[in-house]
Amino acid sequence: HASEVTLRDVCPQVISRLIDFAYTSRITVGEKCVLHVLLTAMRYQMEEVAKACCDFLTKNLEPSNVIGILRFAEEIGCTELHLRAREYINTHFNEVTKEEEFFSLSHCQLLELISQDSLKVLCESEVYKACIDWVRWDAESRAQYFHALLNAVHIYALPPTFLKRQLQSCPILSKANSCKDFLSKIFQDMALRKPLPPPPHRGTQLIYIAGGYKQHSLDCLEAFDPRKNVWIKLADMESPCSGLGACVLFGLLYTVGGRNLSLQNNTESGSLSCYNPMTNE
Structure with missing residues (x-):
């Protein structure tokens, strides 16, 4: 049996952290070391360390770094981090396309991205604008x-x-x-x-319910997700209302008119309100 084992292409500081984890079940990661620790944890099948690194990276995803993290996750075969990065891009597509990393995508990668129906815009x-900007680069x-x-x-x-x-x-x-x-x-x-x-x-396709009904004026705005069979509480409207009109135009929900009925008040409304589902405002 060899008295020494040589670990190649591994940072000594990372190995030290992993050895400490083996004895203490605790590890601390930061921005400077997390990618190195995750890579080594994947190589030596240390699942708990890999999960801790994935959690850290997920909490620190931003439009400016998510594509780089997505690529890294794909290269090392970290499916959980790859999925979380993909979900972030789908949810923050418009912000991501403004960052320099976006323009480093290959045409195949961009094609795969925009082909997804899960993209939230x-x-x-x-x-369309994202494609134009990518070509113009x-x-x-x-x-x-x-x-x-x-x-x-x-x-x-x-x-x-x-x-x-x-x-x-x-x-x-x-x-x-x-x-x-x-x-x-x-x-x-x-x-x-x-x-x-x-x-x-x-x-996600949602069914929106705004305000109340007949004599019951409410300021609530809710949405029903038929895929998950759940109700989602959204930001309240500016004032209680019932019997209002509503429509969706270019991804925004508009409410107009209606009336505010209460024991103290009974007024018709001439207001027009706009709800943005991307910001919940």
Whole structure:
């Protein structure tokens, strides 16, 4: 038997932490060491240490670092961290696309990302703009992938006015005739009010209940998730109301009118309110 075992490609400080954990069942990780500790814990199948590192990284996910952490998790085979990073990107897609890491994605990685129906965006125009910005980052080499990206965008969910502006002024489209022809045909169908295929839904589909009913005016706003069969309490409205009108436009919930009925008061409302499900405000 060898009197010594040589561990290659491992930081001595990380091994020291893992040995301490083996004797104490306690470990402390921070921003400077967590990736090294997680990598080594995965290599030596120390599941509790790996979970502690995943929990730390999950709590510190930000739009500026989540893509890098997603890649790292994929490289080392950490499925739990990969899933959490993916969920964060889906929920904070618009913020993530503003960060430099986003523009380092390959076209295959971006295509995989925008193809997910779990992506949470207020309007499909956010997905379209993200693709435009990604192509513009290096237009000479990325323009060839634009048509493939457009096929993953829910084009029929784009507002016609937005699509018209893109056809008129988008510099990427002006140099991509096939893409422009593709979008022009869809815009013509919209303008002529031809039957359009229903676009797939992105994110969680909820049923909203706003205010009260008849003589029972309430200031509550709730949503029902039919997939999970649960009610979700949302931010309260500014004032109690019942009998109001409501609609959803570009991912925002608008309520209008109604009346405030109570023992002390009975008034009609002329207010217009807007609820943003991304910020719960």
